[in-house]
Amino acid sequence: MDVQKDLEKVIELTREQNKWRRVEAINLIASENVMSPLAESLYMSDFMSRYAEGKPYKRFYQGTKYVDEIEVLAMNLMNEITGSKFSDLRPTSGTLANAAVFRILAEPGDKALIAPVQAGAHVSHTKFGTLGALGIEHIEMPYDKENMNVDVDKAVKMIEEVKPKFVVLGGSLYLFPHPTKELAPHVHSVGAKLVYDAAHVYGLMVGKVWSNPLDEGADFLNVSTHKTFPGPQGGAIFSNDENEFKKVSRTIFPWFVSNHHLHRLPSTAITALEMKVHGQEYAAQIVRNSKALAESLASLGFNVIGEHLGYTKSHQVAVDVRKLGGGTFVAKTLESANIIVNKNLLPYDPPEAVNDPSGIRIGVQEMTRYGMKEGEMEEIATLMKQILMEKKDIQEIKRKVIELRSRFLEVKFALNYDLSKYNSKVIPMIM
Numbered sequence: 001m002d003v004q005k006d007l008e009k010v011i012e013l014t015r016e017q018n019k020w021r022r023v024e025a026i027n028l029i030a031s032e033n034v035m036s037p038l039a040e041s042l043y044m045s046d047f048m049s050r051y052a053e054g055k056p057y058k059r060f061y062q063g064t065k066y067v068d069e070i071e072v073l074a075m076n077l078m079n080e081i082t083g084s085k086f087s088d089l090r091p092t093s094g095t096l097a098n099a100a101v102f103r104i105l106a107e108p109g110d111k112a113l114i115a116p117v118q119a120g121a122h123v124s125h126t127k128f129g130t131l132g133a134l135g136i137e138h139i140e141m142p143y144d145k146e147n148m149n150v151d152v153d154k155a156v157k158m159i160e161e162v163k164p165k166f167v168v169l170g171g172s173l174y175l176f177p178h179p180t181k182e183l184a185p186h187v188h189s190v191g192a193k194l195v196y197d198a199a200h201v202y203g204l205m206v207g208k209v210w211s212n213p214l215d216e217g218a219d220f221l222n223v224s225t226h227k228t229f230p231g232p233q234g235g236a237i238f239s240n241d242e243n244e245f246k247k248v249s250r251t252i253f254p255w256f257v258s259n260h261h262l263h264r265l266p267s268t269a270i271t272a273l274e275m276k277v278h279g280q281e282y283a284a285q286i287v288r289n290s291k292a293l294a295e296s297l298a299s300l301g302f303n304v305i306g307e308h309l310g311y312t313k314s315h316q317v318a319v320d321v322r323k324l325g326g327g328t329f330v331a332k333t334l335e336s337a338n339i340i341v342n343k344n345l346l347p348y349d350p351p352e353a354v355n356d357p358s359g360i361r362i363g364v365q366e367m368t369r370y371g372m373k374e375g376e377m378e379e380i381a382t383l384m385k386q387i388l389m390e391k392k393d394i395q396e397i398k399r400k401v402i403e404l405r406s407r408f409l410e411v412k413f414a415l416n417y418d419l420s421k422y423n424s425k426v427i428p429m430i431m
């Protein structure tokens with residue numbers, strides 16, 4: 001029967017995915033992570049089937065009394081670990097968090113200044129993405145090649161000349177922190193607002209190895225809840241400015257979400273608690289690991305970018321792989337040995353190079369969450385050398401990758417709770 005065949009196919013594909021990415025692969029995609037088993041168990045709940053349009057206790061639907069409580073609890077916990085007064089967890093992704101804030105700060109035809117693309121600006125900051133969809137003009141601030149960052153002096157001049165409605169900092173290929181406290185007074189002096197997009201580095205910020213933009217003058221802090229912050233996929237907006245925050249929060253529903261994927265809320269709250277307890281240890285290990293990986297790769301002959309700046313201050317490492325076949329070839333070759341990275345434009349690449357850029361971007365946060373330390377980063381660097389430079393047999397290296405991964409299958413920095421006493425019918429993940 002067709003139904004039976006398709007049914008088996010669906011189950012088979014899900015099993016294969018779980019086995020490959022959860023058990024057998026070394027995942028180094030910088031924007032991904034895993035939840036703890038507890039957060040995952042709570043992810044599958046009745047909340048996933050419900051609506052709760054509006055804000056807690058002011059809904060347009062009945063049946064939401066527990067949604068109201070969990071949403072307020074999750075918002076409070078997230079505020080506590082973020083050091084913020086106000087939070088909104090309804091954006092279902094970081095991109096929507098950006099859309100909601102950008103839409104309030106500017107009208108179509110207005111101007112926004114963004115970090116230069118070479119310093120990591122995300123597509124949602126540009127005319128090709130969310131800003132473009134909102135009709136807001138983006139102007140890139142000047143790039144400082146030497147510091148691989150926003151050129152502060154030139155950016156200050158530009159802010160004073162352009163008088164934008166808002167300025168966006170934060171990035172996707174994000175090795176070194178953008179100059180938030182340096183630019184904030186100048187942004188405010190022309191009546192503009194400063195939006196910090198910490199999608200990638202929110203977990204590092206909560207773990208106190210990355211400074212808190214809200215303490216450095218940012219008016220809004222937008223995040224993803226699933227990159228270095230290891231929660232469910234989603235977005236959030238934080239602010240300490242009640243007036244500005246209220247304007248945004250009033251419009252999230254109905255402008256950007258109707259249902260807001262309520263099943264994220266318990267898992268987000270659990271992850272916030274995990275970060276409250278273990279966040280500092282977790283974030284500190286991430287940064288030690290990214291440094292260790294960069295140094296190991298460099299010592300083996302890889303062209304790791306940013307040497308003069310110590311390679312990285314985040315969870316990311318960027319490698320120029322032009323001499324090894326280019327970003328596309330290298331990412332695919334590593335994948336065939338179960339090491340998962342993405343190809344990435346490097347600061348000196350033209351935008352047209354997007355299909356075959358010079359680099360790869362590596363993120364160590366997920367493997368750190370599974371307990372890997374500096375020693376394992378050296379092992380990963382060696383495996384990459386064997387694949388890309390020594391051209392050893394891919395199948396043989398793949399076996400070594402699976403063996404290394406098999407020693408790190410348990411999520412660390414997690415909270416545990418025995419759910420069995422509830423005779424839970426939570427469906428376990430199939431493998």
Ligand SMILES: *Cc1c(COP(=O)(O)O)cnc(C)c1O
Pocket residue numbers: 031092093094095096098121122124170171172197198199200223224225234235
């Ligand atoms: C990943 C990313 C986003 C988008 O996040 P989603 O949650 O995937 O929508 C926004 N901004 C930056 C800087 C990012 O890196």
